[in-house]
Amino acid sequence: MAIIKTEDLTYVYGENTPFRKVAVDNVNLEIESGEMVGLIGHTGSGKSTLIQHFNGLLKPNSGSVYIDGEKLWDDKAKLRPIRFKVGLVFQYPEYQLFEETCYKDIAFGPKNMGLDNAEIDRRIKEVAKMVGIGSDILDKSPFELSGGQKRRVAIAGVMAMEPQVLILDEPASGLDPKGRDQILGLIKEYHQQKKNTVILVSHSMEDIAKHTTKILVMNKAKLFCYDDTVKVFHRAAELEEMGLAVPQITRVFNRLRAMGIGFDDDVYTTKYAGELMLRLLSKRK
């Protein structure tokens, strides 16, 4: 069964004001459990608005959202338990840290869920290990940490709620290349260990290409496509037309193909590009 399903989902900002703007326009979508999904789209394409519907932060103007088969907004009292199934990590999540210690901050979500202290403790230990936060750091104030560490604590705070779906909005933005790789690496590891659904929102096609199995493309408030990563990058020309930058390596190999080099593969990671080159070169020897 689909873990996230939307039916004719539409959301309008500022209805009945001069600022009226359709942010999500009639989106029908089914995301299967256990996928690692990349969500792309230029700024203002509606991707942030869309993900805020997935855990009931926004109420659709029309249409509906189902999480794990349950319809959101049917019964307002049931919203909170459903919300716990979908963890949402906002952009620059370190700005939401507020407790005296990292431990307490990570505990905030689980506490709101009404878990007992032993369970909370177990979860904190587990996620801290997962995001690479040592026990010495757990007792420190989050405001003493470096940018990358803060970010990991903030992500751990959502992971500790053990949501079935983890959504991360630009988790690597503003970090240096090493910090980027670390964050994305740990998210991938989390996905492989927990086998639950992860949705990764990013502007970086390189990161999306490297880490996801499926891609969801939003364009001008509409769902452009939702398909396997390979198939989406096959439509590189359309993506570029939308103003989305495909990975540099994809552009290089598309140009090579246009120049008459014969190969059918869609290249979107350097690793694959290397293998392809070796194959082409050995074939031609």
Add this chain to the structure above:
Amino acid sequence: MIKDITIGQYFPGKSPVHRLDARLKILLTIAFIVMLFIADDIKGLCVGIGFTFITFLISRIPLKMMWKSIKPIFIIIIITALLNLFFVHTGTPYFEWKFIKITDKGVETAVFMVVRIICLIVGTSLLTYTTSPIDLTDAIERLLSPLKKIKVPVHELAMMMTIALRFIPTLLEETDKITCAQKARGADMETGSLFKRAKALIPILIPLFVSSFRHAEELALAMECRCYHGGEGRTRMKQLRFKLIDLWGTLYLTCFFAGVIVINHFCK
């Protein structure tokens, strides 16, 4: 979206009232207040009503805004009316029962006071409706600049006001974001006792506080990089200059002002 809300009550426009120099507008507003207070009976006040109404029409601010500016002080108006009604005992009584005594003079004073307050509020709110906050700050700074001589930090105060105005939308947007983020972590701000709800604000207020400090620190650095070193030796790009329209504006108010004085003296 939250960032689309307008700050203050400014209605952008191009009417003659909008085009008046902001400094002059402040001075005229003060003169208008004086005018309302020297009018000592209802006839003089009629001039004030006329002025308020005509100016409102000229400014092309929607008339319903008149009501909107009175609404917050409606209670005060009612209390004023009742106090005057019951406690002015001079004149011919209309009605007398035990200690309650309503006289013609009482009714007259009550009406007079209410009209005066309404004129005062509606008239002065025109200032904020037709002047952008930045122009207002600027005008206040310039009007108060003589106070610099007695070491009042006029420039610094104006700068603080400008920066506050600049950061209100940014902080509102941030509040919105942090609230969403904490809600996503299960924060419950809608149910529970008042105490519980106040406590639920902590996860929002602390990050907001921290981020305000960050803004302040980085902004101070950026200002320093752009050669900010206090108000000394500063020039301004926009030179406020009195124009012909300002003369008309002054004349316009002077006419009404003179009207009040004439009525005060001759229509007793």
Add this chain to the structure above:
Amino acid sequence: MSFIHIKGLEFSYVNEFEEPPVKNTVLKGIDLDIEKGEFVAVLGHNGSGKSTLAKCINAINLPEKGEVSVAGLDTINEENLLPIRKRVGMVFQNPDNQIVATIVEEDVAFALENLGVEPSEIRRRVDEALKTVGMYEYRMHAPHKLSGGQKQRVAIAGVLAMEPECIVLDEPTAMLDPKGRSEVMKTIKMLNKEKGVTIVLITHYMEEAAQADRVVVIDGGEKIMDNVPKKVFSQVDLMRSLGLDVPQVTEIADFLHKQGYDISSEIITEDECVQALYELLKEQTGK
């Protein structure tokens, strides 16, 4: 002497809240000379000291040891403060935190007002700066309603109005989306090529650094490399060990080079890569 002259620069932050105060040396003897009109990119991971270095150039940070001078003016001398800041403008990462006024043109005028420039001259320079960065139509807008890329261009206009000889940009694109990033990069390159403004660009994006004339790599407060982009990026393994990246095209060229194929490892642009791969494949078929 060079336009920006840095010699033996040492700088440390002291945390006075700890007992005893902890001294954290961020820059450990940097030598760097930048000529007028150059476009220099500075790379280094977070905490490598590159932002601290940038703040030393316009006398926000003063050297603990060594010297920093701009156009012959020593930063340690307090009288030089305004003349230096007028010559070296600075743009920061977060566009929201460097816009002071509530109207775009008022903000661009800010630095000139501080410098006590004549009102008519301010007007002229503000209009010119806004036209240069392509934000003239937005001069009456409120900054908070602009996109990230537009805000950053307003910030650039704000320093440009001072008519500086050099602009130091500290990760100006880190918080922007790809569109905003390319807007800002285009503006920076145009300022360098057409207006001859010296550019010092601190960045995490390798593709941006690849567009500079020269790349300086900082690690642990020391200068590790200082060369043309080709020479810097071809050190793929060294760059990785410093926690940095190389452009994807460099990566593939390096991979093939190491596999023993006849391909230059100094490829940093898409065009070069397409050309080299094409030739490699053609050559192999020809044999």
